[in-house]
Amino acid sequence: MKSIVTKHGILLRKTKNSFENEGVFNPAVIQEGPVVHMFYRAVREGNFSTLGYCKLDGPLTVTERSEIPVFSPQESYEFKGTEDPRIVKISDTYYLTYSAFDGINVFGAYATSKNLKQFKRQGIITPKFTFEEYSELIKHNFEKISNKHLLFYDLFVRYRLAEMMKGKIYVWDKNLMFFPRKINGKFAVLHRLFPSIQLVTFNDSKELTPEFWKEYITNLRQHIVLLPRYHYECSHIGGGCPPIETDSGWLLIYHAAEMTPTGLIYQASAALLDKNDPTKLLARLKEPLFSPTEPWEKKGVVDNVVFPTGTALFDDDLYIYYGAADQYVAVASVSLQKLLEQLSY
Numbered sequence: 555m556k557s558i559v560t561k562h563g564i565l566l567r568k569t570k571n572s573f574e575n576e577g578v579f580n581p582a583v584i585q586e587g588p589v590v591h592m593f594y595r596a597v598r599e600g601n602f603s604t605l606g607y608c609k610l611d612g613p614l615t616v617t618e619r620s621e622i623p624v625f626s627p628q629e630s631y632e633f634k635g636t637e638d639p640r641i642v643k644i645s646d647t648y649y650l651t652y653s654a655f656d657g658i659n660v661f662g663a664y665a666t667s668k669n670l671k672q673f674k675r676q677g678i679i680t681p682k683f684t685f686e687e688y689s690e691l692i693k694h695n696f697e698k699i700s701n702k703h704l705l706f707y708d709l710f711v712r713y714r715l716a717e718m719m720k721g722k723i724y725v726w727d728k729n730l731m732f733f734p735r736k737i738n739g740k741f742a743v744l745h746r747l748f749p750s751i752q753l754v755t756f757n758d759s760k761e762l763t764p765e766f767w768k769e770y771i772t773n774l775r776q777h778i779v780l781l782p783r784y785h786y787e788c789s790h791i792g793g794g795c796p797p798i799e800t801d802s803g804w805l806l807i808y809h810a811a812e813m814t815p816t817g818l819i820y821q822a823s824a825a826l827l828d829k830n831d832p833t834k835l836l837a838r839l840k841e842p843l844f845s846p847t848e849p850w851e852k853k854g855v856v857d858n859v860v861f862p863t864g865t866a867l868f869d870d871d872l873y874i875y876y877g878a879a880d881q882y883v884a885v886a887s888v889s890l891q892k893l894l895e896q897l898s899y
Contacts (some may be wrong), residue, residue: 558892559633562614565875566594566883574606577855579877582639583650583795583864588612590866592875593639593650594883596623603635603655613866613873614885616645622631624664625673630675631656632663638736640731640863644741647660651730651743654678658723664759679759680727680745681886688725691771696798731790733832734799742781742798742832744806747771749790751808753832758838764817779833780808786821786842789813794822794862795874802894803829803836807862807874810842821845822876822886826897837897844886847878854879893898 566578574596575716582605590610602835604623609756611617627636632654639652647666652674654663662680665673685693729746733873734740740755754770754777756762770777782791787810804827812819821842828834846858861877878884 555678558768559874559886559888561844561848562873562885562887563848564878564882565614565616565885566592566608566619568597568881571621573604573626575880576601578606578883579880580638580861581877581883582641582652582864583866583875584641584643584648585866588868592623592864592883593641593644595637595877597635601634602627603637603767605636605639605652613868613871613887614856619707621628624671625650625652628721629654629675629677631659631661631678631752633657638728638861638863639791640796642732642734644732645736649732651732653728653730660726660728661724662727664730664732674748676759679743679762680730681725681747681771682764683725683767683771685723685852686726688771691768692774719839729794731793733797733804738830738833744793746790746792747774750778751791751793751804752777753779776790777833779806779827780825780835780838782810782839784810784840785845786810786812786819786845787823789818791823794876795865797827797832798865798867800826800890800894803827804832804896805890805894807843807865809861817858819846822860822862822874823895824897826894839896843888843893848878850882851878851884854881856880860884 576597580593584591592608593605596606605625607624608619628717634657635655637653641650643863651664653675654661661678663678665675667673733742789811791810794809795807797806806825810821810823822844824843825838846852859879862874864875866873872890873887
């Protein structure tokens with residue numbers, strides 16, 4: 555597939571500020587007219603993550619950048635980091651989702667705001683099951699989905715067992731993001747239980763009880779939006795940018811990890827989902843939308859990574875903001891019309 559993407563280079567680098575002296579990447583983006591608000595993952599020495607903030611005038615010009623974190627760990631479940639945020643606005647409320655990392659486990663959590671300055675934590679909303687509990691639930695799906703949903707955790711536990719003995723091991727659930735409006739009257743949220751992308755809907759997050767999640771995981775196939783299919787996503791996939799509503803359906807920019815002899819390569823791809831039922835896949839790219847090709851994408855804290863997490867639309871140009879090599883915030887753009895045309899083939 556001929557590339558339709560233009561890369562604009564690095565937008566943000568780490569600074570000498572103590573909260574972001576190791577790297578800045580994987581930004582949440584919310585656009586309001588010509589202004590783009592960005593909440594990015596900021597990492598300090600020791601791999602502790604908070605969220606930094608900057609404001610853009612247009613898609614590429616940074617006009618303001620906070621010298622202190624604007625969102626930091628407060629709860630024990632996020633002791634080591636508030637990571638990889640995404641953000642949408644539904645009605646008059648902003649929904650900021652993030653990966654809560656306690657040093658051992660990762661859960662999906664979110665916070666809400668009316669003004670992008672004060673955020674109220676709403677807590678963890680993804681399932682909280684030990685590996686043993688999860689394996690009992692997920693095995694009911696093996697005739698319908700890949701056993702990689704379990705294999706990953708088996709290998710992960712074996713590899714990290716010595717470190718993990720410090721505490722209980724729970725199944726990781728990452729890449730949490732709201733759709734930017736309710737669907738059929740309910741909140742719709744994408745999340746990632748390895749290796750696929752799933753959808754959960756609810757009226758109130760209080761509905762997401764352990765009993766709810768037991769039933770959900772027992773019937774996980776019903777909730778899967780995308781499974782890995784092509785060579786460049788042979789390891790796993792995960793939600794990237796919050797879905798974009800178009801006349802053709804929901805446009806989802808996601809990340810795809812390819813296992814190679816020299817390690818994983820994280821690439822960006824795209825799919826189109828049904829407006830009323832996002833578990834219905836309308837189209838997806840057979841080749842990556844873009845891949846690590848630049849030196850600053852191929853070499854960094856983690857090599858060979860482009861990790862899309864936010865977008866802004868200026869006329870027909872869709873700007874995709876992404877983490878590059880777990881070290882920088884970078885930007886690429888694509889004609890929205892051309893991308894939708896690619897998805898129509």
